[in-house]
Amino acid sequence: MTPAVRCSGVRHAFGETVAVDGLDLEIEPGEVFGLLGPNGAGKTTTIRMITTLLPVPSGTIEVLGRDVARQRTAVRRLIGYVPQQLSADGTLTGRENVALFARLYDLPRRTRAAQVTSVLEAVDLADVADRQAKTYSGGMVRRLELAQALVSAPRVLILDEPTVGLDPVAREGVWDRIEAVRSATGMTVLVTTHSMQEADEHCERVALMHRGRVRTVGSPAELKSALGPGATLDDVFRHHTGDDLAGDLENGGMRDVRATRRTARRVG
């Protein structure tokens, strides 16, 4: 079976700083896959290459067998993307926000309105769909963005820290919708997160990145049992990242921190 995402020998550097250093990764179709790692580990750079936002200077990345460097438009039609920041347009209503993306993905006019309503129902926003998004809570905005990403019926849904800045109830709300969509459609979900608890509860497999490379891959249960009885995913994280956390924060982590702060400010 063709993997949903396959990365082979991928390398990406920003000047002297190597963000991704020989990444090899395979994500199976239909799984919820978590990409974990400390700030500066290379997660966001990896996501940005998979989503065609960054070039792939070395190695290859395929999404459902399509090369992201050579078949960009085809890849873009296969993926839905939710960035780390809360990016819905507050001036527009929830419905208008989703309808914009329905048009950008060329959904036929005769089915467009029904599809927009359908995804808004799927994320429990149908009742407030005609309110401006600036009146939504942080959790509602995140669910609206999920609807924007889902309206084109993507085969691979990519979420960059979807619950950052949200309270525990809103986090559960977002994960509930992701799991509902995945079980209804069978789409692949690739998610980055800093929360080991969320990864443990919601991801079928995780990869732990450190210094631009994948250090370990497996189900949370496999990774924990490999470390010993009673180990948590936090222990696995610490085991593979060791004492380098402070160093990684300095090594390109400031951008992550700034983005997280911006998102937290917008969520309030």
Next chain:
Amino acid sequence: MSAQLVVPPAVSAEPGPLDLVRTAVSRTLTMCLVELQKLRHDRTELVTRAVQPALWLLVFGQVFTRIRAIPTGSTPYLDFLAPGILAQSALFIAIFYGIQIIWERDAGVLSKLLVTPTPRIALVAAKAFAAGVRAVAQAVVVLLLALLLGVHLTANPLKYAGVVVALLLGSAFFCCMSITIAGLVLSRDRLMGIGQAITMPLFFASNALYPVQLMPGWLQVVNHINPLSYEVEALRGLLAGTPARLALDYGVLVAAATAMIVIASVLLPRLARS
């Protein structure tokens, strides 16, 4: 969950030139629609943005009409000035689209748009003409104000169609110039400084306020390479009936807007990567 969500999307090959044109037109219409939706939800911007052109017409225009300091032949100065203020109003709207696109980058909106199957050039063209839609909406307010002040405007609807086209092209050029600068400087603070530094010189180095013949030689040279002058000349010719080289004016505006859309679309991914 609706069954509609399980329908796999069509996977097309990389777009050819015809697909690119079709997509560019479709995306442009989409982004223009979004601008209209935003204006519908928040009309205060139309009013607040009208303050500055209103001041130019009410204060500068009326005073200079009375003192007759600027010779404009048989055309009253206010009639001469109104099309210039129309172009200035469109310029001020378009020139700050670069700041908007930096805000969109910081808020993740740009990344989300770039991940859709939309060619970069289509995204930039869409932004450019969305700025034009905003400028046209603003122009309606300025023209109503001009009528109230007794400015003599044409009654020919075809000429108003020409005004809309000139505003769209002029706004497209300045919007893309702003996006180009944003793609070079990458930061909102730097862009705000540059935006403020170039906007007034663009305005003063054009025929918006005074006839070209009154300018010193060096300023006439700048005027000839300033697309704003061609926009003003077309607007003035259409609205006030002054002599205009419409073919040249529209030709320059089309060429300048096209070139700047291409340059801005080349720099757009740089903005997203930063």
